[in-house]
Amino acid sequence: MKIVAATKILKANDQLAEENRARLNAAGVFAVNVVGSPGCGKTTLLEALFGHWRGRLRPAVIEGDIAGSVDAERIDALGVPVVQINTEGACHLDATMIAAAAESFDYAALDLLVIENVGNLVCPAGFDLGEHLRLVVLSVTEGDDKLIKYPAIFQRSHALVITKVDLLPHTNFKLDQAAAGMRRLAPEAAIFQVCALHGEGVAGLADWLVLQARAVPRSPSQSPRSQQS
Amino acid sequence: MHELAIVDALIDQVQGEIERAGATGRITRLDLAIGRLSGVCVDSVRFAFEMLSPGTILQHAQLAIREPPAMGRCLTCGVEAEIDDLGALCPRCASADVSIEGGRELVLESIELEDPTPCGDYR
Numbered sequence: 199m200k201i202v203a204a205t206k207i208l209k210a211n212d213q214l215a216e217e218n219r220a221r222l223n224a225a226g227v228f229a230v231n232v233v234g235s236p237g238c239g240k241t242t243l244l245e246a247l248f249g250h251w252r253g254r255l256r257p258a259v260i261e262g263d264i265a266g267s268v269d270a271e272r273i274d275a276l277g278v279p280v281v282q283i284n285t286e287g288a289c290h291l292d293a294t295m296i297a298a299a300a301e302s303f304d305y306a307a308l309d310l311l312v313i314e315n316v317g318n319l320v321c322p323a324g325f326d327l328g329e330h331l332r333l334v335v336l337s338v339t340e341g342d343d344k345l346i347k348y349p350a351i352f353q354r355s356h357a358l359v360i361t362k363v364d365l366l367p368h369t370n371f372k373l374d375q376a377a378a379g380m381r382r383l384a385p386e387a388a389i390f391q392v393c394a395l396h397g398e399g400v401a402g403l404a405d406w407l408v409l410q411a412r413a414v415p416r417s418p419s420q421s422p423r424s425q426q427s
Numbered sequence: 428m429h430e431l432a433i434v435d436a437l438i439d440q441v442q443g444e445i446e447r448a449g450a451t452g453r454i455t456r457l458d459l460a461i462g463r464l465s466g467v468c469v470d471s472v473r474f475a476f477e478m479l480s481p482g483t484i485l486q487h488a489q490l491a492i493r494e495p496p497a498m499g500r501c502l503t504c505g506v507e508a509e510i511d512d513l514g515a516l517c518p519r520c521a522s523a524d525v526s527i528e529g530g531r532e533l534v535l536e537s538i539e540l541e542d543p544t545p546c547g548d549y550r
Contacts, residue, residue: 199450199452199539199540199542200537200538200539200540201444201445201448201450201537201538201539201540202536202537203440203441203444203535203536203537203538204534204535204536204537205440205444205534205535206533206534206535207433207436207437207440207459207533207534207535208433208436208533209440210436210439210440211436288432289429290429290432292432320429320466321429323466324429324433324465324466324467324533325429345514346514349512349513349514350464350466350513353513353514379514381523382514382516382523383513383514385523385524
């Protein structure tokens with residue numbers, strides 16, 4: 199006998215991701231999935247953004263790494279609520295891990311959940327976590343050819359943040375090449391250039407993310423803010 | 428290596444489909460579609476299947492994988508054609524406004540089982 203299934207593999211992950219998103223929507227929390235290579239500057243970028251969000255947004259962070267808690271300690275030092283996930287070998291976060299980690303947070307006290315994925319340009323592209331926005335980070339030292347070599351992760355992102363632009367004079371990275379590559383893969387995506395270490399361009403990205411966060415669909419009955427009004 | 432996670436999820440999914448259908452009997456064949464743009468490596472899926480299937484309901488199953496081509500439709504001139512990659516330009520008018528219409532599949536298409544051994548055959 200033959201059973202015709204015609205179901206997506208990873209359907210279980212997709213369903214759980216939808217549940218994560220519904221929970222976030224109900225609480226009025228905007229979620230961003232930050233992806234990029236190891237060492238591209240994801241954590242440094244977050245550290246720089248928090249300074250601009252103080253008093254405007256209440257963020258929390260889920261840190262995904264194969265091992266260790268160095269990134270979570272850096273976020274914790276800034277007074278931002280953080281949970282570290284150790285994937286113990288897995289090369290990406292999945293929706294189950296996010297559902298478990300999110301238990302640690304009181305969503306009513308948050309506006310923004312930042313998920314820093316495992317440093318990897320391949321596997322995180324295939325796993326929806328329930329986020330509203332996927333932000334891909336590319337440092338100039340990696341080269342502008344990464345968009346050609348790893349198209350899927352760029353195509354499935356809503357914004358490209360080019361980091362370490364202070365090092366541009368020392369590399370052969372072509373900003374126009376990278377921007378053209380992104381426009382081909384994801385014409386709607388926003389593109390930012392920053393130096394997170396010295397602050398250049400960070401304010402613009404921080405403001406844009408605040409605007410995106412305010413656009414999150416909120417369920418009127420459960421949003422803490424609409425209850426106040 | 429996310430193929431390992433994919434095959435792990437696949438085994439659970441087949442188990443679910445079998446239970447839902449109330450089917451019994453040995454699974455002999457599994458048909459998958461893995462598109463050229465899915466980002467999933469077919470060889471790695473086969474390797475992960477060899478590693479993970481022993482001792483599961485899929486241990487006797489043959490894995491058949493179809494690889495649908497990458498298809499694009501140009502939103503400028505309307506032509507539909509096979510494309511090379513996610514960022515391909517239209518092969519006719521070179522527009523970058525190409526919508527991906529096929530090649531991203533990652534689908535469990537069907538499961539084949541042996542007919543259960545008839546017990547109580549009193550001929």
